[in-house]
Amino acid sequence: MPTEVKGAVELRKALKAFTPDLAKETQKEIAAVLKPIVTKARGFIPSTAPLSGWAQSNNGTWGNRVWSSSDAKRGIGYKTTPSKVNRSGFRSLARIVNASPSGSIYETAGRLNPQGRPQAPMSEVVAPRHPNFGKMTRSGSKDQSMSNNPNAGKQFIDAMNRTSPIVNAFQRAEGQSGRASRKMKGRAIFRAYAEDQGKANAAVIKAIENSKLEFERRVK
């Protein structure tokens, strides 16, 4: 039965099926390109908690978000396997990730609200059977801070900015239009990627191209 190989995802499958050694070689090549960025990004993770209280063990809401430098560094890595299709219909062939909870908070805090989230207003609990019935509590949405300290968010972000600023790694392609994604901003992996200035991206694409040519050469 005829089978047509289209795109890098299919190429990778073909490589694995017919030239496994070439597939491994390609992955190694890509890994070699991404590893320096990962190392650099890990270097941007502070060795101590940006806020002293963050490192203390906690059982509350932040129970699983306790700061750990080692976890945050370990959470930074790369993957060379194609991802699942995202909502926009894209599959990434290689990616750098910051997977740990504390690491990702450090990475992105202040990306949306550089001055911290606005404080949620106080309102009276009107539900008769609620334990706080008749009392004034702070009530708001996800976009609002529940802290009684109106500057809590700003203080948190400022503390992290002191260790590493948020860097925008978005590179507008030639002729590209539209709003720039704010999701390319961060303190660790995005900063490292931005400092790489797109060399890694080009190297990964070149590695895929080379593997395609090599594959064609071998199959013929």
Place this chain on the structure above:
Amino acid sequence: MAADVRIDIAAQFVGKKAFKEADTATEKLTKNVKKLAGAVGLAYGTSAVIAYGKASVKAFAEDEKAALRLSRAVENLGIGFANPAIADYIAKLEKSAAIADDILRPAFQGLLTTTGSLTQAQKLLNDAITISRASGVDLATVTEDLGKGYVGITRGLQKYNTGLTRAELQSKSFNEILGVILKRSAGAAEDYLGSTAYSMDVLGIATGNASEIIGGGLVDALALVGGGTEATDAAYVIENIATALAKVTVQAGRTVGVIPTLIKNLKNLPRNIFAGFAGAQIGRNVLIPEKKEEVKLTLTQKKQQELMAKLEKDSLRRERERLALKNKQLATDKAKAIIAKGENALLKGESVFDMDKIQLAAALTSQAEQLGKATNASQVLQIANDTARLNVKRSMLALEDAIAAKDEAAIIAATNKLNADLKVLGALGMQNVKLQDIKSILETLTPKDLINQANLDAALAKIKEMLALLAQVKTPTVTTPTSGGAYSTVAKVAAITAKLPASVTATDFFESLTEDEQAQLGGYQPFVGAKIPTTSPEIFTPSGAGLGNNGSGRQVPQGVTINVNTGVGDPNAIAEAIDQVLIDAVNRGTLRGGAYLA
């Protein structure tokens, strides 16, 4: 949260459709790889071997079915002897073009039955492959379109971006259209041969063929084990032995991987041996009666050549007939076009004898003659007006003709001409209106007074004339039985005017008169019903009735005749004057012998 914290490098857009296609392609690839692995006896689990065996049997069955269909079609054309050559051609084409035989066979069969020519079908199939590679349209569709095009239905060929219009597709011959398509598709097949897709197709076809070959062997072998000869029997056996094979170790599995190859070799052994072996295994007699070889008549080389020549000849004859039919159709269309042209010319000829146009032309000629005879500007203007109207009429007729002929250019030209003529007519009309307006304005300036100087002068002249007449004519005398006289109005006027001083104007005098007097002088219109006699009135002749003394008392005494000489004048005025005389006479007491009432 972690989902967002990542940098995607070299992402590939797959989209919904592409994702599905990629999945399908992957599945196919995986399947082919597994088949290939199974065929060469690589390490695969027992279930994989069994599944592969079933799939192989199915593939073989499908392949065999397609081959039989083609074989039957060839036999029906009377060239059954060419079946091996056709099979060889298909096999070679499969390898060279990397297209599976299960696609090539139906395509070739369709073309062969359509064209009825072996060489033509082969040529068209090769062309179809080229076109398919260039256009991306699958081979089955291309062969179907070419087959239809061959018999004159060229509509389907439009999708290959020939650059030809629908009319051109209909009018051009199939070979011409095919030439255009092939020219645009040139090199596509060769380019494909150098691509990775071609390499993958070659691999796929090789594994597919391996499956079919193995499947064929399995069917023969396992069907015998199952006690039959059909593929269904083979499938039954495969399912039964699957349970036993499932218990085999991985090492055994590797051994089983070689089974297909062994079975293939076994296929070449005499059937009785295998049947006997299988029968011994299952403890029953599975000996199958020897199948009698079909006695086939073998044709000599010469006969085969004759048959092939006949086939080609028939095909050519059909082609000639089809072309003749098409030419006939084209000739009919041409004749229709000529007739239409003739009708148009006829219509033009009719216009020469159009009465409207003739009359119009005559009228215009007449106007031109009139223009030569015109003596003043008014006449020229009138002629110009008439000419402009005739021109408008002529333009209207021309426009009607153009509309009837549906000649767009002529319609536009006629409309412009009509507008221009209407403009000229409008300008002339305006001029006429202005002249009429001036005339009416001048007329309004004329005095409409009852008394004006001219009237008065005329009245005075008349008076003078009357006076002159009065001087000549005797004063009318009224013969009455009584004494005394009476003045008529005219006499009165004469008497008064004689006494008038020189300072009194005629107007003063006229206004001093009574209405009746003014009427007598012509100041008022006489009574419509009045009849002014031109001759002297008749002498009154009294009737004899009531005469004598025994009458009613109001009759004239017998024997008295009254003659009134009034001359020419208003009878009413005369009557009134007489009446006045009588009243005066009564008042004076001179009128006796009867009563007279006013």
